[in-house]
Amino acid sequence: MVAGFESRPLKAAIWLMTAIGLAIIYLPPLYLVAVSFNPALQPALPPLSDISLTWYFALAKERTLISALQESLLVATITALVATGLALLSALAYMDLGKWRSRWFMFVLLPMFVPGIIQGLSLSVIFGRIGLKPFWGTVAASHLLWALPFAFTVILTSMAAVRRSYLLAASDLGASWWRQLVDVTLPLIKPGLVAAFIFSFLLSLNEFGRAFYLVGRQNTLPLAMFGKMNSGASPTIYALSGSIFLASILAVSFVLLAAQAKDRKLHR
Amino acid sequence: MMTNNMNSLNGAMASNISRRQLLKTLGAGGAALAGGSMFRPMSALAAGDLAFWATGTLDVGDAWSRAADDAGLNVAFTDNGNDPGPAVARLVAGNANDLFDIGGLQGGAEKELAVQGAIVPWDMSKIPNYENVWQWAKDIPYLQHDGKQYGLPAVINADSIIYRPDKLGKVDSYGVIFDPKLKGQVAMEDAWINSAVFAAMYLKESENQKIGNPGNLTEDELGLVMEFLIKHKKDGQFRTFWSGWEQGVQLVGDGEVLAMTGWEPIVYEGRKRGLQVEYAAPVEGYEGWGNNLVLLKGAVDRGLGDDAHKFANWLLDGFYGCALGEQRGYVVPSDRNVAYAEANASQFDPAKVKALAEHVKAKFSGKVAWQNTRPDNFQLYEEWWQKLRNA
Amino acid sequence: MKSPGLLLALPTALIVLLLGFVPLIVILVWSFWTWDPATYWIRPEFSLAGYEAILEAGRWSVIVGSLGKAFLTAAICVVIGYPAAMAVHFLASRRTALLLMALFTIPFFTSYMIRAFSWRLVLGRNGLINGWLMDLGIVDQPLDWLLFSNFAVNVGLVASYLPFVIFPLILSMQRVEPSLLAASQDLGAGFWRTFRSVLLPLTQAGIFAGFLFVFVMAAGSATEVQMLGGAAASMISVMINDVMRVVNFPLAFAISTLVLIILFGLIFIGNRLFKLTSLFEGFTW
Numbered sequence: 001m002v003a004g005f006e007s008r009p010l011k012a013a014i015w016l017m018t019a020i021g022l023a024i025i026y027l028p029p030l031y032l033v034a035v036s037f038n039p040a041l042q043p044a045l046p047p048l049s050d051i052s053l054t055w056y057f058a059l060a061k062e063r064t065l066i067s068a069l070q071e072s073l074l075v076a077t078i079t080a081l082v083a084t085g086l087a088l089l090s091a092l093a094y095m096d097l098g099k100w101r102s103r104w105f106m107f108v109l110l111p112m113f114v115p116g117i118i119q120g121l122s123l124s125v126i127f128g129r130i131g132l133k134p135f136w137g138t139v140a141a142s143h144l145l146w147a148l149p150f151a152f153t154v155i156l157t158s159m160a161a162v163r164r165s166y167l168l169a170a171s172d173l174g175a176s177w178w179r180q181l182v183d184v185t186l187p188l189i190k191p192g193l194v195a196a197f198i199f200s201f202l203l204s205l206n207e208f209g210r211a212f213y214l215v216g217r218q219n220t221l222p223l224a225m226f227g228k229m230n231s232g233a234s235p236t237i238y239a240l241s242g243s244i245f246l247a248s249i250l251a252v253s254f255v256l257l258a259a260q261a262k263d264r265k266l267h268r
Numbered sequence: 269m270m271t272n273n274m275n276s277l278n279g280a281m282a283s284n285i286s287r288r289q290l291l292k293t294l295g296a297g298g299a300a301l302a303g304g305s306m307f308r309p310m311s312a313l314a315a316g317d318l319a320f321w322a323t324g325t326l327d328v329g330d331a332w333s334r335a336a337d338d339a340g341l342n343v344a345f346t347d348n349g350n351d352p353g354p355a356v357a358r359l360v361a362g363n364a365n366d367l368f369d370i371g372g373l374q375g376g377a378e379k380e381l382a383v384q385g386a387i388v389p390w391d392m393s394k395i396p397n398y399e400n401v402w403q404w405a406k407d408i409p410y411l412q413h414d415g416k417q418y419g420l421p422a423v424i425n426a427d428s429i430i431y432r433p434d435k436l437g438k439v440d441s442y443g444v445i446f447d448p449k450l451k452g453q454v455a456m457e458d459a460w461i462n463s464a465v466f467a468a469m470y471l472k473e474s475e476n477q478k479i480g481n482p483g484n485l486t487e488d489e490l491g492l493v494m495e496f497l498i499k500h501k502k503d504g505q506f507r508t509f510w511s512g513w514e515q516g517v518q519l520v521g522d523g524e525v526l527a528m529t530g531w532e533p534i535v536y537e538g539r540k541r542g543l544q545v546e547y548a549a550p551v552e553g554y555e556g557w558g559n560n561l562v563l564l565k566g567a568v569d570r571g572l573g574d575d576a577h578k579f580a581n582w583l584l585d586g587f588y589g590c591a592l593g594e595q596r597g598y599v600v601p602s603d604r605n606v607a608y609a610e611a612n613a614s615q616f617d618p619a620k621v622k623a624l625a626e627h628v629k630a631k632f633s634g635k636v637a638w639q640n641t642r643p644d645n646f647q648l649y650e651e652w653w654q655k656l657r658n659a
Numbered sequence: 660m661k662s663p664g665l666l667l668a669l670p671t672a673l674i675v676l677l678l679g680f681v682p683l684i685v686i687l688v689w690s691f692w693t694w695d696p697a698t699y700w701i702r703p704e705f706s707l708a709g710y711e712a713i714l715e716a717g718r719w720s721v722i723v724g725s726l727g728k729a730f731l732t733a734a735i736c737v738v739i740g741y742p743a744a745m746a747v748h749f750l751a752s753r754r755t756a757l758l759l760m761a762l763f764t765i766p767f768f769t770s771y772m773i774r775a776f777s778w779r780l781v782l783g784r785n786g787l788i789n790g791w792l793m794d795l796g797i798v799d800q801p802l803d804w805l806l807f808s809n810f811a812v813n814v815g816l817v818a819s820y821l822p823f824v825i826f827p828l829i830l831s832m833q834r835v836e837p838s839l840l841a842a843s844q845d846l847g848a849g850f851w852r853t854f855r856s857v858l859l860p861l862t863q864a865g866i867f868a869g870f871l872f873v874f875v876m877a878a879g880s881a882t883e884v885q886m887l888g889g890a891a892a893s894m895i896s897v898m899i900n901d902v903m904r905v906v907n908f909p910l911a912f913a914i915s916t917l918v919l920i921i922l923f924g925l926i927f928i929g930n931r932l933f934k935l936t937s938l939f940e941g942f943t944w
Contacts, residue, residue: 004843014742022762040542123682154868227350232533244769249765357903
């Protein structure tokens with residue numbers, strides 16, 4: 001508990017707003033997870049007695065969706081890795097750029113203001129000109145452009161945790177620029193790096209307009225979902241969303257448990 | 269099974285190679301990315317693959333393997349999103365011709381694509397099964413350009429109104445959509461290619477307005493039709509405009525609307541879900557549409573022209589028509605479907621195949637206005653649609 | 660300890676120039692060309708028709724309306740997100756904080772299209788919310804305006820982009836020294852006083868970043884408006900899609916150029932007036 005937050009009504013108000021935020025973002029996915037266990041075709045909450053895994057079993061046969069999911073995971077992972085790396089470099093550069101900082105910030109931010117479909121189309125024109133055939137990499141290139149400003153801003157925000165005094169102290173102790181980066185800066189901005197990675201991953205995973213013009217023959221998941229919803233979807237699309245939802249809960253619980261175990265080891 | 273495994277093994281190997289290659293290329297400064305043909309997507313590796321890029325409704329899933337057995341064609345199907353507009357944009361300005369061999373698009377844009385050089389004419393001598401295509405399907409107004417055949421009708425149907433007979437009784441006119449008593453209880457599609465046609469048919473046939481061809485309105489006719497829609501929109505007549513199958517089914521299924529213009533398979537789906545829904549046979553007639561096969565120029569450039577013709581011929585050979593009818597209730601306009609079912613009665617029920625064909629034929633025996641993705645004034649249609657959106 | 664400042668900027672500079680600015684040239688040039696109905700394509704002939712068309716058919720009102728919706732969405736997200744970030748950073752134990760951050764991320768791995776669609780099921784006439792309201796006797800008739808309305812669009816947009824405001828806020832709160840808050844309290848300042856004089860100034864960067872993220876994403880959204888808005892509801896991306904549908908590239912690219920200029924202009928002016936970029940410089944940096 002931090003000083004200043006002792007008042008009970010204040011705490012209650014803060015937790016209430018947090019609960020409202022969680023309710024708004026959880027209502028739709030929880031509803032659709034419930035729907036995915038309904039064996040009926042009409043999407044609705046199933047009566048408890050009817051709960052079934054019908055659509056989850058049917059999912060195994062949905063090769064279109066599964067290969068689209070694989071494609072999207074590949075693109076999102078590459079996008080997130082490259083965007084986080086580049087954003088880190090750009091943020092470090094920002095620190096060193098002095099009076100050019102403002103201009104550098106604007107420069108990196110600019111691509112995020114171009115409407116997605118138009119960016120996708122114009123990139124496809126350029127790629128076409130240089131003879132680059134569309135494949136997952138062309139999608140990742142456009143997603144990189146979309147994710148980079150986000151990742152950059154997030155890392156910059158977390159850079160505030162790095163005090164010049166820390167770096168000066170390290171420098172006085174004879175630490176090279178590289179050692180300062182590895183031993184001081186990176187540990188301090190680690191939450192920012194993680195957030196930048198997650199943001200980039202999510203931005204790529206849900207991106208539609210750019211991908212439409214840049215995919216190869218293998219659609220990404222949003223494109224495949226869009227097609228399915230437009231031309232006769234079966235409730236397997238809910239089962240797919242349900243599976244992804246449950247898988248992310250499992251993955252996150254695993255990470256949390258691992259972090260806890262590490263904590264315990266450290267404190268023993 | 270064996271070949272499947274081999275394919276996925278090949279796929280895995282090749283994609284690893286391409287990933288390594290990518291890292292190497294990036295390391296070399298990225299300039300060498302021009303050697304892009306190294307990176308083929310996983311699904312499109314086997315040599316001789318024929319890439320079919322079409323509306324999702326044309327996908328028959330596992331049944332594509334029959335094209336390999338019958339005609340030696342490995343068909344790779346990619347969904348183009350069921351919106352002809354962006355697909356055309358990707359064909360003329362984008363990269364669709366680098367990727368795909370045959371397109372399946374809602375009809376109307378053939379002339380434009382031909383003028384642009386994005387598609388090339390079919391050599392009809394290589395598609396003997398075209399003989400058996402129903403004559404009125406061959407007569408769809410925009411299949412030919414400059415006396416050459418650019419579009420082949422792969423799937424046809426005629427659309428009208430989906431409605432709830434338990435609430436409305438029998439509906440036989442588009443008037444129901446504009447009935448003030450049903451304010452806030454009706455919907456239309458968020459696409460002028462359909463909604464302007466329905467409104468024009470209603471105004472022409474039931475309100476005796478001077479309208480020539482509802483599928484290709486003149487400037488004045490378009491103004492009349494759109495002002496009519498704008499007035500009703502402002503009155504709060506429409507609950508919403510829908511786009512795409514799942515949204516349409518949801519509107520009817522969840523009781524948001526009692527009547528809406530839309531696709532017949534939504535009725536089948538509604539019934540499967542236990543709803544009482546009917547499809548109207550309006551006095552004003554149906555809106556007919558064709559989803560047509562077009563031959564992409566890229567296919568010919570890659571030397572796949574003959575394979576593409578073989579594919580088109582296979583599509584019209586009967587099996588595909590039976591499979592599509594069974595899976596989705598759509599009809600390939602050819603008598604060969606029934607012939608195939610009769611010869612393979614263990615696979616498909618000939619009576620059912622015949623009933624479906626007769627059902628669609630009956631719809632086309634009356635008044636039909638053809639859907640047209642590119643009416644002559646198509647830029648004006650778009651402008652009016654913006655006025656409707658912003659009214 | 661000379662650091663390789665410019666060298667660090669090089670990879671990003673190259674990528675942004677090649678992938679970002681080169682296509683921008685295509686966009687700019689095509690926006691001034693002429694659409695030719697005879698060839699269904701554009702001719703390299705100078706024309707302002709694309710820009711003129713923005714003034715017609717209410718197109719400009721879509722741009723203004725979209726920016727309004729985006730602004731409202733971003734503001735609501737900040738109002739909900741700020742307390743949520745405070746809960747994570749100041750109130751929760753380390754373990755709960757991690758859990759909360761995870762909770763705010765998980766829903767966004769599922770398809771955004773399905774999430775938007777599922778609001779139709781929740782907010783509809785016979786949906787979950789109307790069911791509750793009627794069961795509780797709050798209303799007798801289902802509320803029609805819950806769905807296919809601006810209300811529904813705003814709910815959908817907030818739900819779609821909320822975490823993008825929370826994380827920058829949490830990160831910016833990390834620079835708030837607990838000792839500063841304690842000092843403020845020792846000086847007799849109540850919570851609101853401390854909030855205004857210490858917390859808010861120190862977390863400006865996070866507020867700006869979060870607001871910007873949500874604003875830009877909401878301004879570029881289409882799905883939420885199409886699925887949850889009323890009859891033929893529009894948004895910038897919906898309009899661009901409509902124009903692309905008739906391959907009127909000069910108009911589509913003129914709209915994009917205008918949107919780019921407006922958005923970038925807002926940031927640019929904001930930067931001039933409020934020194935936005937200095938927000939990212941630590942106060943001891």
